Amino acid sequence: MSPAIFNEWIGQTPNASEHGGLVDHMLGFVHWFMLVLLIGWSIYLIIAFYRFNEKRAKRADYHGVTGHATTHIEIGVVIVEAILLLGFAFPLWSRQADDYPTSPDTVRMRALGEKFLWNFQYAGEDALLSAWEGRYLSANNQTGKDPHDPTGKDDFVNPGTMKLPVGRPVIVDVASKDVIHNLALVPMRAAQDATPGVKAHMWFKPIKTGTWDIICGQLCGPGHAQMKAVLEVVDPKEFDDWAKEQSAAAKKKADESTATAGAK
Ligand SMILES: [Cu+2]
Structure with missing residues (x-):
């Protein structure tokens, strides 16, 4: 036993x-x-x-x-x-x-906490996550992507749902826009404080598909109990198709906005 x-x-x-x-x-x-x-x-x-x-x-x-x-x-x-x-x-x-994973199939992403929700940014096609700074945050840039960082062009954001492929390691950068939160992934036996001004990270490898609640593990204010998100672990093929589509759309949008900015 x-x-x-x-x-x-x-x-x-x-x-x-x-x-x-x-x-x-x-x-x-x-x-x-x-x-x-x-x-x-x-x-x-x-x-x-x-x-x-x-x-x-x-x-x-x-x-x-x-x-x-x-x-x-x-x-x-x-x-x-x-x-x-x-x-x-x-x-x-x-x-x-x-022992952080180094295999090429590692998923790179960022979880950015704010009162009272989680934003999830994915590295996209190039598998490189952009830098982020609080001063770049705006209505069009929920994760504060550095606009001068070319690796961020194909990064896409999925607010509220952390979608992951089963059987592949995941490295999550955890940060906060305002107060201390905690990305608590109970079924993954992983949790990391999201502290303002700190760029923290954690990793794990999902071995089961399924859907679970993500909770905030730090009492962060009146909306703390509602600060839930969804953890969805799916088939790698389904994840790749979804990520490819999202990344292409993000890149297209970034190219368009650069074009309009250039035309001004
Ligand atoms: Cu919180």
């Missing part, structure tokens, strides 16, 4: 990413450990209520516990916690933080 079965019992959303199994494995251990602590502390509480009831212990004991049992239990807890941190959490974190 995998320790992750505990996660299922308490209703955790099933994992849909490649590395997510490792996260769930670790979470499973944490949940079992917390269950043991809960039972242990509850037993201690009941014993304390009984043993130190006023009827039985009228006078305070100024020497307290003289045995070493509690010290040994404390050391045991510290060892288990050290194993969880050094044996599971750190290696998993370093894998996600250091």
Whole structure:
């Protein structure tokens, strides 16, 4: 029996990413450990209520516990916690933080949070994501694409829906237009704060097709609870066709606006 079965019992959303199994494995251990602590502390509480009831212990004991049992239990807890941190959490974190995917089929995109929605910008045909700056934001430029960056011409924006192909790694740049948000992709076991002024990123690889809610994981204001978007993982062929069409349309629009600007 995998320790992750505990996660299922308490209703955790099933994992849909490649590395997510490792996260769930670790979470499973944490949940079992917390269950043991809960039972242990509850037993201690009941014993304390009984043993130190006023009827039985009228006078305070100024020497307290003289045995070493509690010290040994404390050391045991510290060892288990050290194993969880050094044996599971750190290696998993370093894998996600250091081993960024480099394969040519990697999807590059940006998630830009604002009160209270998510904008998703895709790298388009050239697979290169444009630079962005807050000062370029306008009604026609929801993601603040740098107009002087030629790699941004074919980048397209899909507000509210993060469409991804199954079985291919995704690198997401996460940023914010206003306050701190958090792009929380629960089934992908991935979340990243979107902090104003910080260009953060994360990566994962979806292994299941499906549709899920994306939520904002940081309390960001009165519309926080409504700050939802859709995560849609589809067949790679369907994704490629869609991305190609969107990218071509974005490029055409960019070329037209350059032409009109030139004609002025
Ligand atoms: Cu938010």
